[in-house]
Amino acid sequence: MAHARRYIWWQRLVVPLTLAPALGLIAVLFGTSVLYGVAQSLGYLPFLGQTALTLSAYRNILGGANVAHDFWISFGFSLWVCCAATLLAGAGALLVVMLYGDRLRGATRGLMILNINLSFPHLVWAIGLSLLLAQSGLLARVATALHLIGMPADFPVLVRDRYGIGIILDYITKETPFLVLILLSILRSQPDAFGVVAQNLGATRWQRLRYVTLPLVLPGLSAGALLVFAYVFGAYEVPAVLGVQFPRMLSVLALEFFSNPDLHSRAEGMAISVIMALVVLVVALLGRVVSNWGAS
Amino acid sequence: MTRVVLDRLHKSFPTQPTPVLAGLSLDVHSGELVALLGPSGSGKSTVLKIITGIEQPDSGDVRLGEQSLLHVPPHQRGAVLMFQKAYLFPFLNVADNIGFGLKLRGASKQQMRSEVGRMLELVELPGIERKFPGQLSGGQQQRVALARALVVEPRVLLLDEPLSSLDTAIRHTLQETIRRVQRELDITTLLVTHDLQEAIAMSDRTALLLDGMIEAIDRPEALFQRPPTQAAARFMGISTFVTGQVEGAQLLAPWGALQVAGDGERPHAATFAIRPEHLRLLDASAPNAVPGALQDVVYNGEFTLYRVAIGADDVRIKAYQAVPHQPVGTPVYVQFPPEHLFEVLV
């Protein structure tokens, strides 16, 4: 009897015990980062004697004079870059899968290549792109060899430009394969039977794509796209390499503010990153909701 | 030479409203093969898992010989379990699979080789040591699983429906193999199954598990021919029950009186049962025959099933010998030979 009771007691502990180390680590590391970040953005710096909470940092970046100007421009710029990159990458992935989905399903070597592309660190990809697209870069030299341009200045400004074209291109080329993989894994988990049934009922190839493949794939694509959006919104390395002093993307701006020895700027840098985190969380949660809704 | 005793086992799962085991007791004699029979989900597998220690009972005891197993960890109990799927380790070949338990006990390579060879002979699969599980058929995989279980000389062998995923012909062959090997090695065995034929063909005694307890346990012929309760009778394939008042050697039923083997008890209400193959379909009246109307005839190969309506009830007759073909609706007589009518508890 005693043995059974001891056993039940142990059984109840197994779940919390096994989850504790992982959750504990995350709670400590991530949890304190959240706490400290939010606290500092509210002006709470106990080791400097400031314990009063204030929203001045937020008020400054959202409505105060210079800083707000910088903030809103960066915010808009980040939104622009994210939307462009996400939409184009999503459209590209959809196109690839709709046109070549069946061929790609079995191509394991092709998938290996995709995996290698995905594992390329973003930093390196951005560097490669900058060498390729600079005005004296590889593409410009190819264009010169083809007599399309005469000198570097004739080549369009694609990196370190005001519209973030380089950044957008970087993310398109990196995230399209990612989304393609997600879509392929969705397609693979569906039985082939759907297509066969549609064919039986008289659907042409185009109709099958439009009425069977597309609806199957859309929820996963939307979820993946929202994830991409969230990721690009918060990224630092690529904008730092391919971006320019003005306009800067939000993460670059936040870091700059934070590195400023002026305490107010630090708080503002924190506030910017808190706002970024909130935006990203909303978008990511939306993505989760959409993917669950699609899975049902 | 081990006796297995299950003593009032109770077990409930949080996901189910009623307990899976409600005070189950069972005594398996040394060297005996007991079949534990019951419908799907009746807790049969749970009994085996409790014996091996993979599950713990809420209360009750499990004894091997005189020793209680409750505090013994699973890997030290000597109770080896075979599942429905062979679960041969896919990353090991046949020889290594069979030798798995031996390796854990520190056997030498020669020992392992000779033991594995002996086992493979025993299950009639010589020479496949180097093959991998993926290359074997379902029946072969189960034989290898059997060899793997037996080579460690278990004190008790537990079989959890090991044949239910196999084709009929292979199932019968494997039933014989298991029975032969079990007798030869004299291993106390508990076989769990939902298949009546399998239980009866293989066991020394058959136990029926219903509602978390042993409803009936007896030698197969006794259980099959004269189950003690109505629930047990239903499981044995009996669907014909006559309820009425017994007076002397007469059973007074709503639609008439039947002669029964009386034992001189005082008059009382009782339910009698009779096996479907003992009922006789006649076209004219006879002693102990009741009129009815033929409802359905279904040819089943070895026997033909007749469904006759008697009053408000349906009676099913299994005729193993051909009866002249009769159209549905024909008035017929159903004879209840008194020597085959027996009383059951409700």
Add this chain to the structure above:
Amino acid sequence: MIRQFVWNIFLVLAGLLLFAPVVIFGLYGFSTRYFYPQLIPSYWSATTFLRQLTDARTRQALILSLEIGTVVSCLSLLVGYPAARTLGMRPFRGKSVVYMLLFVPTVVPPVATGIGLNILFLRTGLAGTVLGVALVHLVPVLPYVVFTLSSVFARYDPHYEYQALVLGASRVQVFWTVTLPLIFPGIVVATLFAFLISWSQYLLTFLIGGGQVITLPILLFSTVSGGNPQATAVLSLIFVAPVVVILIATSRYLATDRVHGQSGITL
């Protein structure tokens, strides 16, 4: 016919997509005086490459990145395995909450995480240390390891372990002789993710390492700002080479597209 042609063009483009960086780095890195408008370098030279390779700072950065990557992989596996097993195999209330708690650190911008932890690590003396950097890498790494392993366990059949138990294997023996061989591909993939994520980290390393922990990405980033395309190209090749080698070595475990698709990893 046209479809086949377009498919071929598509394959060519895809191939370019993959191999372009290597070509680019090769052209810039193994040449000297490779100015506009040269397309094919007039002067091939391996000096920059060799100099960079033998440079003490490069080697230190390489070793440090390897060290940190290994520590992070081991830690995340040790801590993540039990959690993943419970998540994948045991039903319990609040599972979705746990998933949420593990998911959130992967989406929150690293700038926020790094800035937030900056103060804490300064005060606990972990800032500027290898341990501190390894710990902060765990924030993006641990969730992925847990998610990868838990989806492996979701498809796992515990009966193999029961079989080993009743045949006489203790729980420890079951782990080594049965569990590990069965989940080995999953472990490989999880380790790969962990290592790659740590290997590619820049911002977190920068914010916590504070200029004292110089990993390869940090070195690379400062080289980029230096504006020397030769050095940048060479360093990029050095940075990327181990990644490609490891990937090819473990390619058979990655053969399915389920791996990336399910975990939603974005490097």
